[in-house]
Amino acid sequence: MNQEFVYKGESRAVELKNNRFASFPNSSNTIEIEYTPDGRLFLHNGTQAREIYAAVDGDKTFVDIDGVLYEFALPSQDASAAGGGAGMAEDPSKVFAPMPGKIVKIMVGVGDTVEPKQHLVIVEAMKMENIIIAQGKGKVIAVNFSVGQQVDTDNPIIELELDS
């Protein structure tokens, strides 16, 4: 059975045999994971076995391996779902709030040129001020919110035209 997941915006393929043995394209590794009738996961490696902690919420799968968190999305979903950071990383010309909050300051206006790392907006959430910075050099072409407004993570606060 071939499966596909999205990890940090990139597609990853897995081939699963007998619902237990996983192999990967361009890799000679085979990984054995047992799914027990009471819904637990065990990684088997020679004489070793250990439990794996995982959880599924809708299209997202969370897996803990040695304290590192892996977050996967199913490929039919928007690729950004696995990133958690709203389309930010995918399109640096659109400036999003990292989490829902209130805009306390906007430092640029339409037509301004911005440098990488220049402070653009301050969003307050969970009692903290978060400074949002420019991901590249370019020109401001739209400011979609004003000070005092609530923002979510889906609508860009500022749009830039980046120098190529």
Place this chain on the structure above:
Amino acid sequence: MPKLFNKVLIANRGEIAVRVIRACRTLDIKTATVYSTADKYAVHTLMGDEKYEIGPPPPLESYLNIDKIIEVAQRVGAQAIHPGYGFLAENPKFAQACVNNGMAFIGSTPESIRLMGNKIESRREMANANVPLIPGMEKAGGDIEEFKIAAEKAGYPVLIKAAGGGGGKGMRIVNNRDELDTAVEGARRESKSAFGDDTVYLEKYIVDPRHIEFQILADTHGNAVHLFERECSIQRRHQKIIEETPSVAVTPELRKKMGEAAVAVAKAAGYVNAGTVEFLLDPDGKFYFLEMNTRIQVEHPVTEEVVGVDLVAEQIRIASGFPLSDHFKDLRQRGHAIECRIYAEDAANNFMPCIGKILLYREPTGPGVRVDSGVRQGSEVGIDYDPILAKLIAWGENRDMARARMIKALNDYKILGLRHSIKYLADIIAHPKFASGETYTSFIDRNFFDWKEKTGENLEVALAAAAVINANGGGKIAVFGGNGEVERSYNPWLTMGHWRIGEKIK
């Protein structure tokens, strides 16, 4: 002969509310919890003996609503209110309102809270008591010119601080004249939104200090003792993330001197109950009074583990009118304790606070391991409150043992469903500079400014797990592993909380 209260109302939420309930239980005191509509199924809400809704999620309409909380406390017959930390803990009006309505405030007197809450006034008072201070403004700054003059007098770098603040909010480091305007403006805004007051002041910024604080206990009979130091130098954006005791930098002579200064501060302030006197310790062993926190601190458990006391229970005893017991006449430090604060935050995205549902939750156990938590499996972490989830405390006979236990416990702590700081904390504790005790407040900026979680290594194992789950049904909400921890819970209220949360899941 004083008598303990019959019922205490807890005017807080999260892990500290849970901690206070535990102390009340050991003293056989009934607890009433209050909650906002966002916390209807929160751990603290369901853990008390009685629960009362006090309003919508925004703190100003619930956990900061003095009239409402006092009204509930009176109606339900609470004889005392424990404010926890944050929210109303250092609000003298709240302490006064408790007293005016015939209830005990489990904390200091309104007068001493007012004095220590005003960072400028308290500096003046402490100067009179011969406590060493950092050079800076003697009153709140007015226009930017005043800040400019004070900055030049103290010498850059300088620090802008909120007069009514704490916890790093409304605080800015200024390296030169060019940064001053923006910093003052930003500090004012943040201070206004966090504390409702935009008064800020300026002081010299001490380079390479350690943050050393002393725990104080003072009773209503004039006795005051210190319970040694805590080092809280590991901070990010001026927020403590790791604390420990004893400090590697505090020699027995220095401990004696600083401890005496801390008791002098408490006495000069007319302080009662548990409090913390914060100092900066510079590399030459000179120390400066920073501020006094007039509440139980987030990091109080490390003191409890090393000194062998229950600080919250002692707070309640003191507020009931008991004198400090003989136990406090001969206090000793035994072994070493470290605390890590576990936050819902995204290390890959500049440590932005994260929201979400905790799908899987499994606490570590073992010798010397303690967890003070405000969440459990099924808890929702929203945007309304501080993103702290829990505190993990490790004790060992020495610092290396405490570190080893902490690393193991962090690795065993499983929280799935939202991003958190556990791996980041484990990397700090394991860092050679932390191991060697080079813990200055600049530690994070110097050693962890470009920290990235190593995610590549076991990606194939994780992918294999995701594939196996998917092949076996996956979908909807499912949790693999860790269930046993919840089912084994012997506290019927906790179990009930779990069930209610379970029913909410669609």
